[in-house]
Amino acid sequence: MKIKTITCHEVYNYGASLQEFALLKYLEALGHTTEAIHYKPYYLSNHFNLWSVSPKYNTFPVKYIYLLAKLPGRIKALKRKKVFDTFSKKYIKTGNSIYKTNEELKNNLPIADTYICGSDQIWNSFFENGKDPAFYLDFVPDDKLKISYAASFAIDSIEAYLKPFVKEKVSRIHHVSVRETSGVTILNELDIENVAQVLDPVFLLSAKYWKETFIKKIDEKFIFVYDFDSNSFIKEIAIKLQQEKGYKIYTVNKNIKYATNNYWLKGPEFFLSLIANAQFVITNSFHAVAFSLIFEKQFVVVNRQEAINTRMRDLLALFDLNHVLITKNNITDTLNLIDYKSIRHKKQEAILSSKAFLINAIKN
The missing domain is CATH 3.40.50.2000 (Glycogen Phosphorylase B;)
Known part of the structure; x- marks a missing residue:
């Protein structure tokens, strides 16, 4: 099956990069053909901008003094951008098209049998991505299978004005899972039921795999x-x-x-x-x-x-x-706060349950 995923892509954060890779890798291990959608809205596209200026400094000549002071550090920081871009190029497959808006995704739909949104903080309304319909698979037609995997609100509640938006968008998703129990509560309060709680995608790959690969x-x-x-x-x-x-x-x-x-x-x-x-x-x-x-x-x-x-x-x-x-x-x-022998079984159960959700959602 051809599967496309959408998450916060190329945001130069370790966790964001690794969870995106992990979901694609696990789906690939299940025998599917996978790609991440190269979605770069304006609010996720200003990383490592050499010439950005805070509004409070955006007057002449303060702007130019500010830029001269910042430029050496920003040029050095491009090395960080390069290592993340190298990781993405090597490990995170994307299509050739770059999309900047939900409307662009609708008008030039990335072709797939199944679409998965997640994981990470894609539904966190503390940031712009939580208000972006693209991260709720709004661009996907009704007749295509839509799944959220470990989508995260990252907060305990959403503001009242956003509740109708979130309810409408999530209601279109056929199989819904979130990463936190608080996310289950948020959706249940919007009368969205049958919400699963699953682990972040990084848990879908074994410690052995992570160690041997990286x-x-x-x-x-x-x-x-x-x-x-x-x-x-x-x-x-x-x-x-x-x-x-x-x-x-x-x-x-x-x-x-x-x-x-x-x-x-x-x-x-x-x-x-x-x-x-x-x-x-x-x-x-x-x-x-x-x-x-x-x-x-x-x-x-x-x-x-x-x-x-x-x-x-x-x-x-x-x-x-x-x-x-x-x-x-x-x-x-004390340094020894955690007895891993006592939690291994519970951790394994949670991993198996998370995998089962994803496998059954794709099958159904």
């Missing part, structure tokens, strides 16, 4: 910090652990200055190697949590400053790991 050995002992917010509490934990254990601190976040080594310019493959080789992971990233679970690493989670914490909370709750979501009030001195 992981390179790193001999040093280190703590891996993946922190979107430059969070002072994460810094406190990392430095305390470093002092106690003598481990180095590795990161891929540009603004973290306390790390021993910063690999901001490395691509998704090295990101996986960092998690797989780390002695401990400290993060506020959903996909750092997901891969820590896949590779059975010890880790702790700190909430994001943005209101998108349902992703980590619901995933941890699924495996009874709420205690690794820490605050200053419940910080622990």
Whole structure:
């Protein structure tokens, strides 16, 4: 069967790239012909723009002073763009057409038997993609099979004005699954039933596959910090652990200055190697949590400053790991927070259930 997927494509984020690849790879392993739709709306197309200027600096001569100051760093950052583009070119198959709007998709429909939207935060109305009909498969004709796989709202509730839009669009999808229990609740409250909760696509591929395909050995002992917010509490934990254990601190976040080594310019493959080789992971990233679970690493989670914490909370709750979501009030001195023997069966059940949803949805 020919299957097309749509998700936030080429957004230069480790998790976004790896989940897109994982879904395509798993579908391919099932015997299907797969491609991602190369969808690049305006709001996902301004990454690594050398000449962008914040509105508050957009006056003469401030604009040109601002650009001169920013340009050296932006030119260096193109190296990061290059490694992500190389990963996409090698591992994420797309059609030749690039689409910028839902109307373009309607007028020049990518040909497939089945269309799948997901995963990641495609329905998060905190961002523009959650309000974009394309991510709800609006462009797909009624007679074509439509599936959402692990679509994420990433928030506990959506604003009242968006509820009719979301209800109308999701009601057209034949088989609906979301990534979080909060997503099930959102849709049930819109009278959309038979909503499945499934795992992120990265869980569809085994730890063995990830390791054999991407992981390179790193001999040093280190703590891996993946922190979107430059969070002072994460810094406190990392430095305390470093002092106690003598481990180095590795990161891929540009603004973290306390790390021993910063690999901001490395691509998704090295990101996986960092998690797989780390002695401990400290993060506020959903996909750092997901891969820590896949590779059975010890880790702790700190909430994001943005209101998108349902992703980590619901995933941890699924495996009874709420205690690794820490605050200053419940910080622990031990590294061994997770007994993986006790959760392996539950994790395997969730993976099998997620695979079964996808297989049955495509068959039916």
